[in-house]
Amino acid sequence: MASRRVGFCLSVKKRRRINLSAFAHLCAGRGIEVVEIDLSRTMDSQGPFDIIVHKLSDVIVEAEHDSQSQQLLDNFQTYVSTHPRTVLLDPLPAMRQLLDRFASYRIISKLQNTLQGKSICCPPYLEINTTDMSAIQEAVDRKQLTYPLICKTRVAHGSRSHEMSLIFSRAGLRDARPPCVLQSFVNHGAVLHKVFVVGEQHFTVARPSLKNFPTGPYDRKTIFFNSHEVSKPESCSHLTALDETMPRVPAPNEDLMVAMVKELRAALGMALFGVDVITNIDTHTLTIIDINIFPGYEGVPQFFSSLLSHIEYVLDMSHDPKH
Numbered sequence: 001m002a003s004r005r006v007g008f009c010l011s012v013k014k015r016r017r018i019n020l021s022a023f024a025h026l027c028a029g030r031g032i033e034v035v036e037i038d039l040s041r042t043m044d045s046q047g048p049f050d051i052i053v054h055k056l057s058d059v060i061v062e063a064e065h066d067s068q069s070q071q072l073l074d075n076f077q078t079y080v081s082t083h084p085r086t087v088l089l090d091p092l093p094a095m096r097q098l099l100d101r102f103a104s105y106r107i108i109s110k111l112q113n114t115l116q117g118k119s120i121c122c123p124p125y126l127e128i129n130t131t132d133m134s135a136i137q138e139a140v141d142r143k144q145l146t147y148p149l150i151c152k153t154r155v156a157h158g159s160r161s162h163e164m165s166l167i168f169s170r171a172g173l174r175d176a177r178p179p180c181v182l183q184s185f186v187n188h189g190a191v192l193h194k195v196f197v198v199g200e201q202h203f204t205v206a207r208p209s210l211k212n213f214p215t216g217p218y219d220r221k222t223i224f225f226n227s228h229e230v231s232k233p234e235s236c237s238h239l240t241a242l243d244e245t246m247p248r249v250p251a252p253n254e255d256l257m258v259a260m261v262k263e264l265r266a267a268l269g270m271a272l273f274g275v276d277v278i279t280n281i282d283t284h285t286l287t288i289i290d291i292n293i294f295p296g297y298e299g300v301p302q303f304f305s306s307l308l309s310h311i312e313y314v315l316d317m318s319h320d321p322k323h
Ligand SMILES: Nc1ncnc2c1ncn2[C@@H]1O[C@H](COP(=O)(O)OP(=O)(O)OP(=O)(O)O)[C@@H](O)[C@H]1O
Pocket: 123, 150, 152, 156, 161, 162, 183, 184, 185, 186, 187, 188, 192, 208, 209, 210, 227, 228, 230, 231, 276, 289, 290, 292
């Protein structure tokens, strides 16, 4: 009989991607049973759980306008609050803030202040809530945002959240669709570094990314794109093709990455997240452009063993009377 039980609560899409049976096999060797939680059944009938690993982003976003999702979320929350000894990876309020780009860029901006002098930054940005063009233009000028601007939806989860645009001039601001974030585009040599965090450990994987653009403003039509067409491992887009004469950008400094991950883990109160970073080609500043909840860990063969170690560590800590 397994002595400890880990519940996984994932969307159909995430379940398909993650190969939970391989992870269950690894866990069985350590006396840990893996259970797939079905949110449509009562949690009590599926428990008890020592720990629950989840990615409830879909349910949280849908609960805003769908009573059935709200009910599923309520059931989950009730179970968690009535079972305080069950550890939740990660806490719901912590992950909820990353579903809102306004909230996540505020966290990144704060981090930039905590790590002052460490050459880490968040691109200058604005929260846009209005359709009033002159108010938007005035805010862009006041904040001295440089063109091109990248426009991202406020909601950070779901297929529509990956639809973005590159705006090259004041006239292009009419293409912004509020609520959204307008962020200065940072030239970075078309390389994105995905930093995948699992508790104390992190793994970095390079991905394709948007190519460099001349600093604006200039007369060019807004470019609309889907972020998954430019920054997935298999992405191959004209928007990521660099001029071959471009000098290569140095890889991010590992000590800086360690400092960034440590601060972010504390600021977020999370263990399973991803940070997307780029290196500014002019200043070499490490620039954080995105934080993701429980990402795909693609290209990280150690993900399962690392997750298992983290689960064991968390369970040992939670059973330690000193904690
Ligand atoms: N400020 C920026 N400067 C330069 N390029 C950027 C900037 N922000 C985003 N990008 C480019 O756009 C892509 C998508 O951005 P971002 O990571 O914010 O989108 P997302 O859809 O939330 O991503 P994910 O798939 O990680 O959830 C990045 O991979 C990068 O190529």
